[in-house]
Amino acid sequence: MPVDFYTYEREALAAGSAAVCGADEAGAGPLAGPVYAGAVILPLGLELPYLNDSKQVTPRRRDVLFDAIREQAVAWSVASVSAEEIDELDILNARMLAMERAIAGLSPAADFALIDGNRDHGSRCAIALPHRLIVKGDSLSASIAAASILAKVSRDRYMEELDRQYPQYGFARHKGYGTKLHYQMLDTYGPCPAHRRSFLKKWEARR
Numbered sequence: 001m002p003v004d005f006y007t008y009e010r011e012a013l014a015a016g017s018a019a020v021c022g023a024d025e026a027g028a029g030p031l032a033g034p035v036y037a038g039a040v041i042l043p044l045g046l047e048l049p050y051l052n053d054s055k056q057v058t059p060r061r062r063d064v065l066f067d068a069i070r071e072q073a074v075a076w077s078v079a080s081v082s083a084e085e086i087d088e089l090d091i092l093n094a095r096m097l098a099m100e101r102a103i104a105g106l107s108p109a110a111d112f113a114l115i116d117g118n119r120d121h122g123s124r125c126a127i128a129l130p131h132r133l134i135v136k137g138d139s140l141s142a143s144i145a146a147a148s149i150l151a152k153v154s155r156d157r158y159m160e161e162l163d164r165q166y167p168q169y170g171f172a173r174h175k176g177y178g179t180k181l182h183y184q185m186l187d188t189y190g191p192c193p194a195h196r197r198s199f200l201k202k203w204e205a206r207r
Contacts, residue, residue, distance in 0.1 A: 005142040006045055008134060012112045013044070019074070021110035022143025023099045023127075026054065026151035028091055030176030031186075031203075032169070032195045033159050034080040035091070037098035038150030039106050039113070041074040042143050048072070051145050053138035054152035066153040069146045076146075077105030078154045087198045093122035102147070103129055116144045166192045 012020045025037040048068055050061045057065065070076055079101030081094040089097065096119070103113055113129045116137040120127045137144040156175055163172035169185045169192065176182070176194075186195075186203060 005051070005140075005145070008114050008132065008137075008141045009042075009044060009143055012114065012132065017112035017130075019108060019110045020112045020114065020143065021075070021103060021106060022114045022116075022137070022141050022145070022147045023103055024116040024138050024144050024148040024151055025095045025098050026148065027155045027176070028095055029178075030196075031178050031182060031199045032083065032171065032176035032192075033155065033162060034082050035086060035094050035098050036078060036080045036151045036155035036158070037095070037102040038147035038154070039075075039077045039079075039099070039102035039110070040069060040143050040146040040150060041076070041106060041108075041110055042069075042146055043072065043074055046072060046142070048142070048146070051142060051149070053136075053145060054148040056139065057149065059156075062149055062153050065146075065149045069149060073146065075106040075108055075110070076150060077102045077107075078150050079105055080155075080158070083194055083196045086196050089124060090122065090198070092119065093125040096120070096122050096125040096127060100125060100127055102151075103127070114141050114144050116141075116148065162194055166194065 009020045021041045023039045027035045081098045086094040113131040138148040159175045160172045
């Protein structure tokens with residue numbers, strides 16, 4: 001963990017917040033499956049070995065962190081927005097809705113949020129809680145990094161379940177992303193109910 005991994009949390013607390021959460025989402029880019037989000041309130045200064053942006057952590061360490069975060073957090077929440085909702089809303093609104101759902105699911109509740117990225121609203125959905133946007137926050141804030149781990153692991157496990165429902169697509173291998181294998185399976189079998197139809201327009205156009 002970086003030495004100053006709680007800088008943003010300390011700043012929010014010093015400014016008067018009582019409970020600061022981090023929020024992040026996973027799965028914005030895939031062709032299939034939901035987008036997931038996590039929200040986490042950590043005890044200030046808690047050390048979690050290997051905690052970082054989920055993309056920088058090995059799958060095995062992510063699994064260990066997933067359990068440690070849920071055991072040691074003051075509060076944690078995971079939420080998702082389905083492929084159908086993504087098609088209805090668009091992915092930006094779906095990302096905001098997923099994070100908003102995760103933040104709303106915290107108990108005890110947060111009164112301030114640290115949000116990964118540079119967007120806090122779409123045309124229809126927005127982060128309602130007072131918050132601060134932090135670009136690359138999942139590598140700068142312990143709370144956001146913890147949220148990214150919960151979101152990533154939860155989504156990956158969901159895609160592994162989906163693989164059992166629709167084994168022909170290889171979801172356990174590519175997690176719904178647009179890999180060569182995934183497009184080959186789409187060419188062979190066409191889309192299933194878990195696919196985001198709004199993400200398949202280029203694929204459909206070349207058929």
